[in-house]
Amino acid sequence: MPIFSFYIINKAGGLIYQKDFEDYKANKLMVNEHLRLGGFFHGIHAIAAQVAPVAGSSGVEEIEASTVKLRCFQALTGTKFFVTASPSQASLDVFLSQVYEYYADFVLKNPFYELEQPIQGCDKFVAHLDALVASLSA
Amino acid sequence: MPVYTLFIFDRKGTCLYYTDWGRSRPPTHNDPEQEQKLLYGLLFSMKMFMKQISPDDSGDFRYLRTSAFKLHFFGTLSGLRFALFTHPSAANQSEALEHLYAEVYVPYVAKNPLVEKGEVITNEAFVEAVDDYITSLPVFAE
Numbered sequence: 001m002p003i004f005s006f007y008i009i010n011k012a013g014g015l016i017y018q019k020d021f022e023d024y025k026a027n028k029l030m031v032n033e034h035l036r037l038g039g040f041f042h043g044i045h046a047i048a049a050q051v052a053p054v055a056g057s058s059g060v061e062e063i064e065a066s067t068v069k070l071r072c073f074q075a076l077t078g079t080k081f082f083v084t085a086s087p088s089q090a091s092l093d094v095f096l097s098q099v100y101e102y103y104a105d106f107v108l109k110n111p112f113y114e115l116e117q118p119i120q121g122c123d124k125f126v127a128h129l130d131a132l133v134a135s136l137s138a
Numbered sequence: 139m140p141v142y143t144l145f146i147f148d149r150k151g152t153c154l155y156y157t158d159w160g161r162s163r164p165p166t167h168n169d170p171e172q173e174q175k176l177l178y179g180l181l182f183s184m185k186m187f188m189k190q191i192s193p194d195d196s197g198d199f200r201y202l203r204t205s206a207f208k209l210h211f212f213g214t215l216s217g218l219r220f221a222l223f224t225h226p227s228a229a230n231q232s233e234a235l236e237h238l239y240a241e242v243y244v245p246y247v248a249k250n251p252l253v254e255k256g257e258v259i260t261n262e263a264f265v266e267a268v269d270d271y272i273t274s275l276p277v278f279a280e
Binding site: 004005029033037040041043044047048049050051052053054055056057058059060061062063064065066067068070084086 | 142143158161162163166173176177179180183184187188190191192193194196197198199200201202203204205206207209223230
């Protein structure tokens with residue numbers, strides 16, 4: 001079970017998209033808990049750059065624990081994409097840049113999508129995301 | 139220098155020990171205490187965060203990486219937290235921190251009857267042993 005969950009948070013720290021890919025957790029998180037996690041990561045991201053002992057640090061790019069790994073990509077607009085996976089899962093960077101491309105193509109170019117708002121009704125985006133995850137898990 | 143700083147916190151968030159091997163950026167607002175509080179807050183909340191995103195509620199936080207540094211972490215059951223900042227391409231140093239705890243902290247601080255709980259460590263033998271150990275790590279010479 002390589003990829004667990006995928007999140008997109010807007011530049012204010014609000015969760016605009018979230019999806020679980022595996023029934024990896026016995027006690028699944030509720031929508032509110034996902035919202036909180038998204039906001040929480042936004043905070044960690046900002047604080048990490050503040051405690052840097054060297055100049056010019058970005059926010060969090062990667063976090064690893066014994067059972068899970070988190071990888072984050074921040075677009076220039078401040079939108080953050082992050083994915084959680086098992087620590088052995090490779091090529092999460094490629095995954096995130098590919099998802100960013102889908103986001104640009106199927107969300108941002110959707111005339112009904114309002115910037116910074118939750119992503120809904122973008123079926124093509126979801127379909128491509130699912131296919132990408134399936135290809136990585138195979 | 140590829141190893142930047144080391145922090146040791148007790149369970150209450152007091153910074154028991156801080157040392158650096160050359161850092162190019164001073165603490166935020168030039169206030170070391172502020173930086174220690176920020177870092178302790180980060181490490182503290184990390185535990186909860188990892189537990190939530192981990193598949194089996196047991197994720198032990200190991201490291202956090204940004205474009206400019208890597209923060210290695212080791213926490214004990216008694217609530218001590220060791221945090222080591224290195225350059226971002228270093229291998230994970232959690233085991234080195236565990237060694238630092240078992241072979242340096244325990245003999246020089248935990249077993250030392252003169253050390254008051256929650257007091258900043260000024261013990262010279264400890265300071266020297268920490269420096270010797272960290273500078274002997276392969277990551278230090280990279």
